[in-house]
Structures are given as C-alpha cells and as structure tokens.
Amino acid sequence: MAYRKVCDSQGAPMAGEALDCAGGLDLDWDLGMVEVQQPDLSVDRVQMQHVDCHRSGGSDPGPELVEPIQPSVCVSPHGRFERLQEDPNYISHFTRAPAHKGQRIHGHVIRYLLVGFGLFTLGVLTGWFTHTSTIKDKAPASPTDGSDLLEELLKGITADKINSLQRSFSSQSDDSEETKARYLYRQWVGLGLTDVRLYNYTVLLSLPGSTPNTIHDQSSHQCFLPGGMLCNQHEANELLMQHFSYAAYSAGGIVQGEVVDVQYGSMNDLRSAKHRSNHSSHIALLKLGHAPLLYKLSLLAGLGFGGVLLYVDPCDAPLGRSNWNQAFRVTLNPGGNPANARAAERHVTSLLVQPISALLAKTLLSAPSMGNEDACVPLEMPPRTEQKTITLRVGNQLSTEKIYNVVGYLKGKKNPDRYVLVGSHHDGVHGGGASAIMNQLIATLTEQTKKGWQPDRTTVFCSWGGSALGNIGSFEWGKDNSVVLQSSAVAYVSLNSPVRGTESLRATASPALLQLTTDIQTRQLLSCIRGGNCPGPTVRPLQFPGDVTFFANQLAVPTVEFAFEETKVEETTSFLAEAQFYPKSPETVDPLFKFHETIAKMTAEAIFRLVNDPVLPFYPLDVALSVQSKLKDQTVLSPSLLSSASALRDHAAYFQSETMRPANDPKERDPSHVRMLNDVLRDLEKSFIVPQAPAGIYRNLLYSLPGGTPQFSILRFSEEAVCNITSKATSEELLCSSSTEQTASVIGRAIRSAEKLMCFGLDLFENYPSAIV
Numbered sequence: 001m002a003y004r005k006v007c008d009s010q011g012a013p014m015a016g017e018a019l020d021c022a023g024g025l026d027l028d029w030d031l032g033m034v035e036v037q038q039p040d041l042s043v044d045r046v047q048m049q050h051v052d053c054h055r056s057g058g059s060d061p062g063p064e065l066v067e068p069i070q071p072s073v074c075v076s077p078h079g080r081f082e083r084l085q086e087d088p089n090y091i092s093h094f095t096r097a098p099a100h101k102g103q104r105i106h107g108h109v110i111r112y113l114l115v116g117f118g119l120f121t122l123g124v125l126t127g128w129f130t131h132t133s134t135i136k137d138k139a140p141a142s143p144t145d146g147s148d149l150l151e152e153l154l155k156g157i158t159a160d161k162i163n164s165l166q167r168s169f170s171s172q173s174d175d176s177e178e179t180k181a182r183y184l185y186r187q188w189v190g191l192g193l194t195d196v197r198l199y200n201y202t203v204l205l206s207l208p209g210s211t212p213n214t215i216h217d218q219s220s221h222q223c224f225l226p227g228g229m230l231c232n233q234h235e236a237n238e239l240l241m242q243h244f245s246y247a248a249y250s251a252g253g254i255v256q257g258e259v260v261d262v263q264y265g266s267m268n269d270l271r272s273a274k275h276r277s278n279h280s281s282h283i284a285l286l287k288l289g290h291a292p293l294l295y296k297l298s299l300l301a302g303l304g305f306g307g308v309l310l311y312v313d314p315c316d317a318p319l320g321r322s323n324w325n326q327a328f329r330v331t332l333n334p335g336g337n338p339a340n341a342r343a344a345e346r347h348v349t350s351l352l353v354q355p356i357s358a359l360l361a362k363t364l365l366s367a368p369s370m371g372n373e374d375a376c377v378p379l380e381m382p383p384r385t386e387q388k389t390i391t392l393r394v395g396n397q398l399s400t401e402k403i404y405n406v407v408g409y410l411k412g413k414k415n416p417d418r419y420v421l422v423g424s425h426h427d428g429v430h431g432g433g434a435s436a437i438m439n440q441l442i443a444t445l446t447e448q449t450k451k452g453w454q455p456d457r458t459t460v461f462c463s464w465g466g467s468a469l470g471n472i473g474s475f476e477w478g479k480d481n482s483v484v485l486q487s488s489a490v491a492y493v494s495l496n497s498p499v500r501g502t503e504s505l506r507a508t509a510s511p512a513l514l515q516l517t518t519d520i521q522t523r524q525l526l527s528c529i530r531g532g533n534c535p536g537p538t539v540r541p542l543q544f545p546g547d548v549t550f551f552a553n554q555l556a557v558p559t560v561e562f563a564f565e566e567t568k569v570e571e572t573t574s575f576l577a578e579a580q581f582y583p584k585s586p587e588t589v590d591p592l593f594k595f596h597e598t599i600a601k602m603t604a605e606a607i608f609r610l611v612n613d614p615v616l617p618f619y620p621l622d623v624a625l626s627v628q629s630k631l632k633d634q635t636v637l638s639p640s641l642l643s644s645a646s647a648l649r650d651h652a653a654y655f656q657s658e659t660m661r662p663a664n665d666p667k668e669r670d671p672s673h674v675r676m677l678n679d680v681l682r683d684l685e686k687s688f689i690v691p692q693a694p695a696g697i698y699r700n701l702l703y704s705l706p707g708g709t710p711q712f713s714i715l716r717f718s719e720e721a722v723c724n725i726t727s728k729a730t731s732e733e734l735l736c737s738s739s740t741e742q743t744a745s746v747i748g749r750a751i752r753s754a755e756k757l758m759c760f761g762l763d764l765f766e767n768y769p770s771a772i773v
Contacts, residue, residue: 181406205400206399212242288575496546545577618681690750
C-alpha cells in the first residue's frame with residue numbers, strides 16, 4: 001500500500017486531496033534519496049477486490065474509533081535530521097596558465113594558486129568545525145536506535161539491583177498496606193517519575209475471626225483446626241498459620257452434615273452426588289483443579305450442599321513439596337468492592353467454605369495409606385465407607401478498611417494519550433518480589449529518558465492494594481477510569497506473581513500478543529539461567545488470576561505475563577494458583593534473584609516494544625487462528641459459524657500483510673496512518689466480550705481454560721451445567737439444546753463483529769490517498 005506525505009493544516013481534514021507541505025520543510029528530506037516511483041494504483045484495486053466485506057443494512061453504523069484522529073505533521077521517510085556534511089558535489093575549478101608564458105609569470109601563478117588553495121582549505125576547515133560545533137551545541141543528545149537502546153535497557157537490569165530493592169522494601173518496620181504504598185510513592189518520585197499519585201478507597205474486607213475456624217468430627221468427638229491438628233494441641237507459634245487458612249467472603253455460621261467426596265467436582269462426580277444430596281445437610285470435600293473454584297461452588301450450591309471443604313491433593317502438588325499439613329487461603333470475591341453490592345451479595349455464595357490440609361482431608365475421607373513413596377495414590381473415599389458427620393464452624397468477619405493504589409506515569413512523546421499499563425501489587429503473599437521488579441523497571445526506563453530517549457506512548461506503572469482478597473484495588477481504579485481506558489489503554493503487562501517457584505517458565509498472553517511473547521521468551525532462553533537447560537517457549541492465551549482480570553475480562557485490553565512456576569500448568573493443577581499458601585519470602589524462593597532478573601528482562605522488553613514500536617506489535621491473524629482452533633471438533637456448531645471464522649481469518653491475514661506491513665516501512669510510514677491502524681488493532685479484542693458467562697469464566701472469549709483441546713470456555717461449561725447434571729426428561733433435553741444454540745449464537749456475533757472491524761480497517765486505508773509524493 002502506498003502513502004502520501006501530508007502535513008499539519010491547522011486541523012483541516014485529510015480526506016480527499018492530500019495537503020501540500022510548505023517549501024521550507026522540504027529541506028529535511030534526504031538529498032541522496034532516490035525518488036520512489038508511484039505504483040500502479042490499479043494493482044491495489046485488483047488486490048482489494050478479492051476481499052469481499054459484507055455489511056449489514058444502513059442502520060448498522062459499524063465499528064467506531066473512539067479517539068479522534070489527530071492531524072499529521074510533515075516527516076521525511078527517514079525522519080527529521082540535520083545534514084552535518086558539506087555538499088559532496090562541490091568541485092573547485094582552476095585555470096592553468098598557457099605553456100608559452102615565461103618562467104617568472106608561471107612561478108607567480110603557481111605561488112598564487114598555492115596561497116589561494118591554502119586559504120581556501122583553511123576557510124573550509126574553519127567553517128566545517130564551526131558549523132559542526134554549532135550543530136552539536138544546538139541539537140539534543142540523540143538516543144541510540146531501538147535495538148541498541150533495548151540492549152542498554154536489559155544490561156541495566158541485574159539480580160543484585162533487584163535484591164537490593166527487595167531488601168529496602170522488606171525493611172519497613174510497619175508491615176501495613178498504607179506504609180508499603182507510601183514507601184513506593186516516595187521511591188517512584190525519587191526514581192524520576194514526574195507524575196505519581198496515591199489513591200485510597202474505603203472497602204469491605206472479609207477477614208478471619210478472633211479464633212480459627214474448626215471442623216468437629218461427630219463420630220470420633222474430635223475437633224480439628226484447618227491444618228489437621230487437634231484444637232487443643234496446637235502450639236502458639238502455629239496459631240497464626242491457622243488464622244491464615246480461611247475463605248474470604250464465605251458465608252459465616254455453623255453447618256452440620258455428612259461428608260460427600262466430590263473429587264474435582266467433575267460432571268460424573270456431581271451427578272452421583274445429586275442422588276445422595278437432596279438437602280442442605282451435606283458438606284462436600286472438593287479438590288482444587290480442573291475448573292475455576294467459583295464455577296464449581298455455583299454448581300454445588302445449586303445441588304443443595306450446605307458447606308464445602310477445599311483441599312489440594314498431594315498428587316497434584318509440585319514435586320518435592322510436602323503440603324500434607326498445610327491449609328491455605330482462597331478468596332471467593334470475583335473482583336470489586338462488596339461494599340458497593342447489596343447486602344445479600346456480600347458473601348458471594350450461600351455456602352460455608354473452608355480450606356483444609358490434605359492430612360485432614362485424608363482423615364475425613366477414611367482414605368487408606370499412600371503406599372510406597374514411588375507411587376502417588378490420589379485421595380478418595382473407599383467404596384462402601386460409612387460417611388462421617390461433621391460440624392463446620394466459620395467465623396469470618398466483615399470489616400471496613402482502607403486500601404491504597406500507587407500510580408505513576410512516564411509520559412510518551414508522539415502519542416501521550418495511548419497507555420501501556422504495567423501492574424503489580426504490594427499486598428498479599430507475593431507482593432515483595434513484584435514490587436522490587438517494578439522499581440527496577442522504573443529505574444532503568446527513567447535512566448534512559450535522562451539520556452535523551454522518549455517513548456512513543458505513555459507507560460502507566462500501577463501498584464495495587466487489596467489484591468489478595470479479590471483484586472479490589474485494580475477493580476476500583478479501573479472502574480473509575482474505564483471511559484478513558486476503553487479508548488486509550490493499548491496493553492496490560494502483569495507482574496502479579498513473577499516468581500512462585502523455579503521449576504518452569506510460564507508465559508501467558510492474549511492471542512494478539514502471542515508472537516511478541518514467543519519472540520521475547522525465545523531470545524531470553526538463549527541465555528537461560530540454567531545454562532541452556534530451560535523449557536522451550538510455550539505461550540498460551542489462558543485465563544489466569546490476578547489484577548489483570550479486570551483489564552482483560554472487562555475492558556478487553558490485550559495482556560501479557562511472564563512468571564516462574566513450581567510445576568507445569570496441566571489440566572488438574574492449572575487452578576492451584578487459586579490457593580494462597582502461607583507466604584515465603586522472595587529470598588527463600590530465589591536466593592540469588594536470578595529468576596527475578598529473567599522475569600524483569602522479559603517484562604522490560606515487552607514494555608519497550610509496546611511503548612516504542614510505531615505500529616503496535618499485535619497480530620490479528622493470530623486472533624483469527626485462535627478462534628478457529630477453538631471451533632475444531634465441535635459437531636454442534638453450525639456451518640455459518642465456521643464460515644464466519646474462516647472469513648475472519650482471510651480478512652485478518654489480508655489486513656496484516658497489506659496494511660500493517662507497509663506501515664512498518666519507514667519510507668512509507670505516515671503518522672496519521674499509523675495512528676488509525678493502531679486504533680483498529682487496539683479495538684479488535686473488544687469484539688469478543690460477551691454480556692454474561694458462568695461463574696469463574698472470563699467474559700472475554702479469547703481466553704480459554706487449560707486442557708488438551710482448545711475450546712470456548714462458555715460453550716463447554718454452559719453445556720455441562722445445563723445438560724450433564726440434569727436427568728433425561730424431554731423438557732430438560734430441549735433446555736440443553738436451547739442453551740447450546742444460544743451460546744453458539746453469542747460466539748457467532750462476536751466473530752462477525754471482529755470481521756466487520758477488519759473490513760472497516762481495510763476500507764479505511766483503501767479510501768485514503770495512496771500516492772507517494
């Protein structure tokens with residue numbers, strides 16, 4: 001695709017005939033540039049004809065760019081610059097005297113020529129050095145090119161620096177969230193961020209009661225704490241850990257009932273439990289894994305259970321980690337401040353929920369011993385075992401508290417109204433290491449701005465409060481700024497839990513950022529901290545917990561996160577991150593901070609590309625391919641849905657090759673084109689937000705759950721929830737079919753919306769003047 005050079009015309013529209021630039025501005029063009037031949041416009045017309053973008057009737061306005069397109073300025077294909085050399089075409093001409101003149105006259109001529117030549121040379125050298133000195137004095141220090149600057153950025157990130165920042169962060173005498181937030185505020189101002197703000201919100205928190213929650217076995221008349229110890233035999237130093245083990249926003253009270261083993265809450269387990277649990281006097285023993293916790297709790301509540309005991313099966317735990325006597329904490333808050341909801345919704349669920357250790361689960365299940373050490377036998381209740389009756393007491397308390405967010409800005413130069421968000425948190429069980437990495441990134445980026453570099457887009461650094469109990473801080477700030485973020489946020493880079501272990505590297509990203517994330521991971525693994533013995537690059541668009549949830553799930557902002565995990569993310573273990581075990585310090589997990597350094601460098605490269613690349617590193621074809629992969633082996637889907645997905649792939653491929661590729665060429669790049677192009681790329685993911693989804697499932701269709709077969713999560717779980725638990729009654733079979741069709745219809749509308757956006761982008765650039773001047 002060809003472009004014209006256009007200039008600022010005091011806000012005049014650029015549609016139609018291109019504006020001519022003032023003559024004085026032509027001095028900025030490279031004198032040695034070979035004139036580019038204008039392409040045959042008929043070729044573009046012929047190529048565009050094969051993309052048939054069908055539109056609905058005139059009543060459908062189609063996609064709309066929220067931000068106004070700012071007028072462009074005149075630029076050279078090579079950028080503005082000053083020529084620091086004299087005209088290379090200058091040639092001195094001398095008149096040689098005739099040969100028949102006398103020797104005396106000839107000698108005078110030679111002397112005059114030598115003196116003249118010397119004076120001329122002296123004048124040229126004096127002018128050259130004077131001109132060069134003037135240019136150097138007036139021109140600011142120009143930063144290095146992108147690749148050199150990136151290398152300099154990465155060299156500034158070291159394990160020792162992160163370790164020092166972590167020691168400083170953890171040395172605060174007061175461990176309160178307010179103290180941590182104010183410390184970060186002072187740090188960010190000192191590191192060079194010129195605009196740093198401290199926000200506070202009054203929110204409703206769910207906290208442990210004055211005494212630990214208990215489980216009383218009626219048959220043995222024994223009382224257990226969540227970790228499995230007897231209530232009257234625990235040591236004083238273990239009481240804090242028992243207080244830590246609770247489910248935030250669970251209902252409180254006392255429930256008594258028989259223990260029912262529902263394993264992971266799969267459809268077969270729940271169908272079997274339905275016949276035994278037709279009233280509220282049953283308590284489910286539920287393993288984490290397979291599916292989101294909130295989704296499984298919603299099914300158990302619908303089946304009439306009164307309480308749920310959560311545990312992690314030792315066979316799912318990372319190798320070498322013993323969690324037999326460790327209970328944990330979970331939050332049932334899907335996000336936001338429950339104080340803003342109705343009183344009936346503040347507990348999220350009517351169930352009494354309590355996390356327990358695997359040791360206590362084994363006792364309540366009457367499970368046999370684990371056998372030899374080489375084989376792990378999953379915990380389950382043996383057949384024909386008499387069910388235990390227990391009394392579950394949950395004494396959580398609701399309390400109004402203040403939480404704090406710290407937000408700092410590194411302003412962009414060309415597009416300051418386009419934001420790349422970088423988020424971590426300073427509360428919870430993994431706050432320290434994330435805050436140290438965040439401070440290192442800020443220090444490294446501001447150091448480069450002091451040397452003359454200015455990013456294209458604005459970087460917004462965010463440290464969230466209230467993350468451990470439902471990502472409350474990020475939800476509150478996101479809601480307050482949702483109107484601006486809808487049109488201005490282009491990406492979210494997450495530092496939710498950067499180093500949870502040292503076993504495997506996990507990269508999670510939106511489909512549009514899969515290519516960028518893969519490239520970054522591949523380059524960093526070449527110098528892996530394990531001497532090249534690292535896992536290969538694997539990047540998947542999976543939904544993952546943390547403050548990223550609001551931005552990915554509510555605003556459809558493309559997201560990326562790098563993290564080290566304790567184990568590979570598999571189907572059964574993928575949701576173990578919902579369990580928050582008692583915190584380990586970053587120094588314990590990563591004593592040399594080498595893993596922190598690797599995550600910091602990967603994150604720094606992602607930030608640099610997102611704020612610095614003229615064309616956003618988004619790839620719409622990857623989005624279309626991800627959609628098609630989620631539709632494989634779905635016999636219930638209609639041919640029209642598959643056709644829409646195929647059309648989206650074709651239009652995305654054409655948009656990527658014929659619109660994005662030329663825009664990346666500096667000789668054809670034009671600011672107005674790049675801005676319009678980036679707005680289309682920014683809005684693509686918004687097409688895949690659906691109005692509703694099952695509990696615990698993303699509304700953003702592009703994120704899927706772990707498993708062997710990629711699939712739209714809402715299609716899988718809407719079908720399971722309605723079809724597989726119900727009986728075989730004809731009316732319920734019709735309900736099952738209706739639910740599947742409705743879900744497929746929602747998916748189809750999302751795909752067609754994305755297809756229309758691609759057509760809109762193609763038409764936008766087809767109608768723009770396409771000649772080069």
